[in-house]
Amino acid sequence: MKRRDFFKSAAIVGIASVFKTKALGSVMSSSKLAVQSEPDLVAVMGGEPGVMLTRALKELGGIGHFVKRGQKVVIKPNIGWDRKPELAANTNPELVGTLVRLCKSAGASEVIVFDNTCHDWKKSYTNSGIEKAVTAAGGKMVPANDESYFREVELPRGVNLKKAKIHRSLLDCDVWFNVPILKHHGGAKNSISMKNLMGIVWDRGFFHSHDLHQCIADAATFHKSPALNIIDAYRIMKSNGPQGKSEADVVMLKSLIMSPDFVAADTAAMKLFSQVQPTDMKDVRYIGLAERLKVGTQNLERLNVKRIKL
Amino acid sequence: MKFLKKIRIVLAVLFFLPILLFFIDFTGKLPTQIHSFISLQLVPALLSLNLLVINIGVILALLFGRIYCSIICPLGVFQDIVSWKSRLFRKKSKKYRFDYSKPQNTLRYLILAITIIVFILGSSALVLLLDPYSIFGRIITQLFRPLIIWGNDGLAVALNRMGNYSLYKVEQISFVPLAFGVSLLFFILVTAMSWFWGRLYCNTICPVGTILGFISKISIFHISIEESTCNRCGACEKHCKSKCIDSDAKKVDDSRCVSCYNCISTCKKGGIKYDIRYKNRKIQPVQSEIDNGRRTFLLASGAALTSIAFANTKKIISNNDSILARKPIMPPGANNIDHFNAHCTGCQLCVSKCPMQVLKPAALQYGLTGITQPHLTFSTHVFCTYDCNICTTVCPTGALRKLPMEEKKLTQIGVAKFRRNKCVVFTEEKDCGACSEHCPTQAVHMIPYKNGLTIPEVTENLCIGCGGCESICPVRPYQAIYVEGNSNQIKAKKPSEAKKFEKKIDDFGF
Numbered sequence: 137m138k139r140r141d142f143f144k145s146a147a148i149v150g151i152a153s154v155f156k157t158k159a160l161g162s163v164m165s166s167s168k169l170a171v172q173s174e175p176d177l178v179a180v181m182g183g184e185p186g187v188m189l190t191r192a193l194k195e196l197g198g199i200g201h202f203v204k205r206g207q208k209v210v211i212k213p214n215i216g217w218d219r220k221p222e223l224a225a226n227t228n229p230e231l232v233g234t235l236v237r238l239c240k241s242a243g244a245s246e247v248i249v250f251d252n253t254c255h256d257w258k259k260s261y262t263n264s265g266i267e268k269a270v271t272a273a274g275g276k277m278v279p280a281n282d283e284s285y286f287r288e289v290e291l292p293r294g295v296n297l298k299k300a301k302i303h304r305s306l307l308d309c310d311v312w313f314n315v316p317i318l319k320h321h322g323g324a325k326n327s328i329s330m331k332n333l334m335g336i337v338w339d340r341g342f343f344h345s346h347d348l349h350q351c352i353a354d355a356a357t358f359h360k361s362p363a364l365n366i367i368d369a370y371r372i373m374k375s376n377g378p379q380g381k382s383e384a385d386v387v388m389l390k391s392l393i394m395s396p397d398f399v400a401a402d403t404a405a406m407k408l409f410s411q412v413q414p415t416d417m418k419d420v421r422y423i424g425l426a427e428r429l430k431v432g433t434q435n436l437e438r439l440n441v442k443r444i445k446l
Numbered sequence: 447m448k449f450l451k452k453i454r455i456v457l458a459v460l461f462f463l464p465i466l467l468f469f470i471d472f473t474g475k476l477p478t479q480i481h482s483f484i485s486l487q488l489v490p491a492l493l494s495l496n497l498l499v500i501n502i503g504v505i506l507a508l509l510f511g512r513i514y515c516s517i518i519c520p521l522g523v524f525q526d527i528v529s530w531k532s533r534l535f536r537k538k539s540k541k542y543r544f545d546y547s548k549p550q551n552t553l554r555y556l557i558l559a560i561t562i563i564v565f566i567l568g569s570s571a572l573v574l575l576l577d578p579y580s581i582f583g584r585i586i587t588q589l590f591r592p593l594i595i596w597g598n599d600g601l602a603v604a605l606n607r608m609g610n611y612s613l614y615k616v617e618q619i620s621f622v623p624l625a626f627g628v629s630l631l632f633f634i635l636v637t638a639m640s641w642f643w644g645r646l647y648c649n650t651i652c653p654v655g656t657i658l659g660f661i662s663k664i665s666i667f668h669i670s671i672e673e674s675t676c677n678r679c680g681a682c683e684k685h686c687k688s689k690c691i692d693s694d695a696k697k698v699d700d701s702r703c704v705s706c707y708n709c710i711s712t713c714k715k716g717g718i719k720y721d722i723r724y725k726n727r728k729i730q731p732v733q734s735e736i737d738n739g740r741r742t743f744l745l746a747s748g749a750a751l752t753s754i755a756f757a758n759t760k761k762i763i764s765n766n767d768s769i770l771a772r773k774p775i776m777p778p779g780a781n782n783i784d785h786f787n788a789h790c791t792g793c794q795l796c797v798s799k800c801p802m803q804v805l806k807p808a809a810l811q812y813g814l815t816g817i818t819q820p821h822l823t824f825s826t827h828v829f830c831t832y833d834c835n836i837c838t839t840v841c842p843t844g845a846l847r848k849l850p851m852e853e854k855k856l857t858q859i860g861v862a863k864f865r866r867n868k869c870v871v872f873t874e875e876k877d878c879g880a881c882s883e884h885c886p887t888q889a890v891h892m893i894p895y896k897n898g899l900t901i902p903e904v905t906e907n908l909c910i911g912c913g914g915c916e917s918i919c920p921v922r923p924y925q926a927i928y929v930e931g932n933s934n935q936i937k938a939k940k941p942s943e944a945k946k947f948e949k950k951i952d953d954f955g956f
Contacts, residue, residue: 384944
């Protein structure tokens with residue numbers, strides 16, 4: 137327990153013991169819960185992608201907390217573009233590879249990786265370095281280039297996007313991880329964990345023609361939410377996103393943000409991003425819209441956030 | 447001498463298979479270097495002025511006769527396969543059924559003359575239709591490849607259901623009825639002719655065959671019948687798919703002989719020789735088979751037909767499937783439309799190699815004379831990949847100049863045109879930006895609009911016309927942003943780089 141947490145709970149307990157009102161008692165118990173349980177969001181800075189991943193997972197009880205023996209796991213990185221890793225258009229291959237290996241070591245029967253890419257899918261899989269990293273770690277790259285790989289599901293909480301065709305391997309798996317990269321984005325302003333969901337869906341054109349931000353928020357209401365959003369901020373793309381033009385668009389932050397909460401993860405990532413490229417949070421509308429749909433919270437103050445510097 | 451046929455068959459397979467597989471390969475797994483087999487084809491070599499290959503072709507023909515037709519030409523080998531397989535459907539007594547026929551010289555020379563004249567007058571229409579390599583390319587790409595991909599897709603679906611993803615489905619979007627029709631027509635023509643009459647196509651219609659026929663008349667090695675050992679059994683004549691052996695007269699028509707050496711292998715008496723023409727013998731003057739009357743007729747009709755063909759070469763701009771009556775978008779490296787139209791033979795190699803299938807055979811976009819020449823058509827997720835120059839590297843005819851990657855990235859094949867009043871940011875007042883998202887040069891970029899919204903803007907001199915924007919624009923059926931083809935491909939401005947971020951961040955910011 138951190139010193140800060142100790143004081144916080146001590147103060148609450150102290151106040152509660154003086155007033156002993158029912159309301160305060162409930163505050164106390166909930167705070168206590170927050171203090172004792174695992175963090176809601178973990179941020180790591182200063183390491184290599186694989187190291188930061190392992191470190192962050194440790195805070196949440198390790199990979200075994202999420203993946204059980206014999207389970208089918210899906211990992212959904214951003215592999216949208218035919219770009220090499222140095223251009224930060226796709227998720228870091230080392231990060232994805234390490235996650236595959238961890239899942240396998242936790243006893244996963246199968247680890248599947250896919251993305252519905254924007255560029256030619258084979259070239260994207262290859263040139264992103266992800267295919268190589270995944271296969272080397274014992275995972276399986278699966279195509280998502282054909283509508284037949286997708287199945288329609290209802291999104292009852294969605295406002296504009298009420299149903300969507302989602303990749304069947306994700307529908308059929310036991311647990312999945314959303315592993316986006318933090319990028320500037322010409323249309324959605326920023327591409328983080330919720331924007332990454334466009335790659336599990338077949339018809340992304342619908343998003344663009346029916347209010348991109350609302351559709352992204354709607355997609356985040358999908359009932360089968362990821363075990364974790366693991367945001368790769370090892371290299372980020374600060375401008376000309378989502379493709380980038382050159383390495384001048386790339387900034388090395390050596391960071392990683394991890395949370396099961398879409399909204400919290402994207403909020404934290406935006407705050408990290410804004411230090412490089414100041415962005416008005418209100419312009420990244422889908423974050424607020426998702427919060428309104430009760431997908432998560434933007435209020436990081438109310439969460440148990442664990443910050444680790446390596 | 448019987449080993450000659452075996453050598454011929456082995457070599458033919460060695461040349462035929464790589465070309466066949468290269469055309470069929472839809473996974474892009476085969477190395478692009480295989481296209482060097484294709485650069486040995488004579489018409490592409492003539493069009494790209496590949497002097498080395500032309501010289502090799504001429505020297506080979508001067509030495510050995512038309513072995514090009516039996517080994518290097520894929521359409522020739524294809525016909526041999528058809529002719530060979532046709533035997534399975536014949537009665538035993540009729541398996542070898544050829545007999546000598548007179549050459550159709552008038553027709554042969556007429557077709558060659560018209561092809562050349564029309565080409566000199568600036569239209570490659572007939573070269574495109576008659577080049578044997580291109581006919582083969584079209585037959586494979588338009589007729590056979592789709593079948594193989596269907597087979598692959600069926601297998602892929604079955605395997606994927608079982609959780610095996612070693613095969614994947616390939617969407618086929620390159621069906622163009624007119625191009626398919628032209629390919630089918632020639633497939634039927636060539637197949638039927640070879641099924642019934644052996645190499646009649648090569649010896650009547652094919653202009654390359656006719657030219658090589660001129661050379662093979664004086665080739666150093668040639669097939670001839672040994673007076674002393676021949677007993678006029680006629681076996682060689684029956685086996686001669688070129689129908690050029692007259693066993694009664696003991697004569698061989700060298701201009702039609704494709705040096706397949708079947709006759710040598712057939713003759714039990716050793717009565718067929720393949721040896722030096724000019725040995726111990728005074729050189730016999732080559733008989734001219736063309737008399738003056740024929741020549742006149744030839745020229746006259748040539749000129750007449752030429753003018754008809756020439757009149758038809760006017761470009762027709764179709765506006766059926768386009769947003770506006772836009773000009774066709776040529777592949778990168780085409781330079782300008784006249785060069786491209788004159789050099790492209792519509793062989794479909796670039797079409798079959800294009801990983802995005804954005805290259806499709808044209809219907810009438812280039813006019814009647816450009817059917818099956820490639821052009822770009824964009825559809826969802828289908829546009830010209832920024833980091834790809836494969837079409838320019840495989841083109842055997844020089845219609846597409848080989849572009850180094852950096853040059854390709856700056857080659858403007860068209861320009862994006864933005865129609866603001868159709869854009870969803872304007873009509874719905876909602877963010878989109880899909881076009882800018884797909885723009886590799888950021889020629890299409892987002893500028894402030896209102897209420898925190900951003901709207902696209904095009905900087906035309908940065909645009910290379912890849913069609914990323916048009917392919918993804920959600921406004922359908924007529925996109926709010928589309929690419930207008932360039933008749934003259936020019937160099938785009940190099941996109942400027944973003945300002946580098948130098949400061950060190952060592953705080954999370956939250």
